[in-house]
Amino acid sequence: MHQGWIRAHQSDLAAVYRAADGLLILIALAICSTFLGSGLDKDWLIAGLSAAVIFAFIAESLELYRSWRTDSFRNMLTTTALAWGMVCLLLLLMAYFSGHGSHYSRLVVGTWFCFTLLGLAVWRYALRHVLHYLRLNNRNTxxxxxxxxxxxxxxxxxxxxxxxxxxxxxxxxxxxxxxxxxxxxxxxxxxxxxxxxxxxxxxxxxxxxxxxxxxxxxxxxxxxxxxxxxxxxxxxxxxxxxxxxxxxxxxxxxxxNLLRARWQRIGTSTILSIYDTPIQGFNSWLKRLEDLVVASLALILLSPLMLLIALTVKLSSPGPVLFKQRRYGLNGLTIDVWKFRTMFCTEDGPEIRQACRNDARITPLGRFLRCTSLDELPQLFNVLSGSMSIVGPRPHAVAHNEQYRSIVSGYMLRHKVKPGITGWAQINGWRGETDTLDKMHKRIEHDLDYIRNWSLHLDIYILCMTIVRGFSGKNAY
Structure with missing residues (x-):
């Protein structure tokens, strides 16, 4: 096997890798300032060199230049985008507080930021495929x-x-x-x-x-x-x-059932976390921002529909418009989850029978709301209050949690993150009634898979698939 040349020149290639990023940042700026501005003058050159230097430091701190041989391109792209995003934010803050922001065209700056990110992603994608080709031909192995x-x-x-x-x-x-x-x-x-x-x-x-x-x-x-x-x-x-x-x-x-296992140190002792959450530190801020933005936009766009549903529920059957049920949230703590009332009764006790096909407890309007998941819309307020997320494992009634936690391995691990309005299990067909143990196993399997692989990209994908496939499902009664 040919392992030699690349490996022998690894340090040199690493330096070239870093230099290529800096050069790409400057070339992208030169192109944008030439075609959209007055050219690459002294101010633009200072901005470009500052960006290249800052990116080098941030990329090193995020370990962007480590080996990505066995990691996914999505993770590599996320780290790259995060590094460049931090550079953009720092440049904007520097321009604002220095008072030199007026020297720079907003069009050039915006285009440069986007064009550079695209360039960083494309050249990494190309390099990754070149390395794959070499490895398939027994080089760099x-x-x-x-x-x-x-x-x-x-x-x-x-x-x-x-x-x-x-x-x-x-x-x-x-x-x-x-x-x-x-x-x-x-x-x-x-x-x-x-x-x-x-x-x-x-x-x-x-x-x-x-x-x-x-x-x-x-x-x-x-x-x-x-x-x-x-x-x-x-x-x-x-x-x-x-x-x-x-x-x-x-x-x-x-x-x-490892969940985001990671090594940590307590003094001189090294420990390994077995069951951990991916949504902590910067990720928790990112997830919360996602929830606030999406929930706020959804409420603005859907408020007329929600008012119409509330009026229809009130007029179609006796009882309250909204139904509150106790469910387990983050870390297994009890939360109140809101829904539009879809039944003649409002059950929330130690024993709750799941809704099934032709369930006599469901109102005619409630049947439509449940099949389309429109009854879940009030949970947007749960998201704004912080007890739920837009995307996450669906919360179950407390009675159902107590029923399944002792018979489904890893069941309570789904509470390492906030419950969501939609989730990985739901877009894969595991929503609605869980009348067999196998269905619950499948739902938990998908919930834990979501926690292991959580990323902002995955959340966006789940949201898009929820919209594309709709909220209905064959098991939703």
């Missing part, structure tokens, strides 16, 4: 080994085989002496002999892998052992410290 013979090891091996563009070439899977072959899934245990028979890449034992790592033949080593063998893992790490290989622990060894 890394040699890897997996320690441990179990289901997690086999899953990783299959993923590496299915993604050759990553440039990670699996040298083999190596047995660990005295290792108890353990399946890391919830299925029945699989014996080590069965796994080896299925996968010809089980090629040797740890001693052979260690010799290969010491001789520089291995770049990456993945340890696949259950957490119950922490002592064994420690001995392996001690032995591998005598090599230059990069060592990883498979997250799967800790369980299947």
């Amino acid at each position: 890394r040699s890897a080994a997996i320690l441990g013979v179990n289901a997690a090891a086999m899953d990783l091996a299959q993923e590496l085989e299915k993604n050759p563009q990553l440039g990670i070439r699996l040298r083999g899977i190596y047995r660990i002496p005295d290792q108890e072959s353990t399946s890391l899934s919830t299925a029945a245990p699989i014996s080590g002999s069965d796994l080896e028979a299925r996968h010809p890449q089980v090629t040797g034992d740890f001693v052979q892998a260690l010799e290969a790592a010491r001789s520089g033949e291995l770049d990456l080593i993945y340890i696949a052992l259950p957490i119950s063998e922490a002592g064994h893992i420690g001995r392996l790490l001690a032995a591998l410290a005598d090599t230059t290989a990069t060592v990883y622990l498979l997250p799967g060894i800790f369980g299947t």
Whole structure:
């Protein structure tokens, strides 16, 4: 395998990578100022150089120039956009407080900001595809080994085989002496002999892998052992410290419901969070801004419709216009969720029967409101108050939470984020009545998948799909 030239010149290429960003920022400014302004004079040149320098510092702090070999382009693009957005904000603040804002054309500035972001994204996209092409042709590759013979090891091996563009070439899977072959899934245990028979890449034992790592033949080593063998893992790490290989622990060894696991430090102690939320720090501000903007716009646009629905509910059947029900919110705390009343009764007790097809409790108007999810519109006020989000796992009645939390694994983990008006499960068809345990499992599976992969892009996608596909569903009664 040809690993040589790119790897030997890695530091030089990293410098070129950073210089290319700075050059692109200046070229974009030169183009915009030439065609939309009076040309690249001293003031514009100062602005461009300032942007390039600030971007370099911010990009480094956000680790934009790290290896993105195994990460998604979406995450790379998000980090790039965040870095450039911070540069734009700082430039605007500098121009405002220095009093030199009048020297710069708003048209040029706005076009430059957008054009540069597009350029940064396009050239990264092109570079990524060039690197994929090289790796598919066995250049810029890394040699890897997996320690441990179990289901997690086999899953990783299959993923590496299915993604050759990553440039990670699996040298083999190596047995660990005295290792108890353990399946890391919830299925029945699989014996080590069965796994080896299925996968010809089980090629040797740890001693052979260690010799290969010491001789520089291995770049990456993945340890696949259950957490119950922490002592064994420690001995392996001690032995591998005598090599230059990069060592990883498979997250799967800790369980299947990891939520945004991350390493932290308390003094000299290193800890790993297993169940955590992605919406904290800057992300919490971003999510809250998204909720406020979308909810405010929705209320402005939909207020005539909501008033019409309220009047129709009042005139069509006796009872209040709005129905308040206790549900679990963020961190499992009880919140009051508002809906337009759709039933002749207003149930909110220790036992609540889910609405089903031809349910006699539902009013004629309520049936239409529930099928179209228009009864959920008052939850926009929940969003403004901060107890809910526009996008997130749908909140269940407290009675249903207590019913399912003991029989559905990971059920309460969905409360690591605020509940939403729409969500990943809903746009994938898992809304409405959950008359079977399998349907609830599917809903929770999608909710946890949303939490693991949360991003502003995902929220926007869910919102767009909610609008495109509509709010109705075959299971909504």
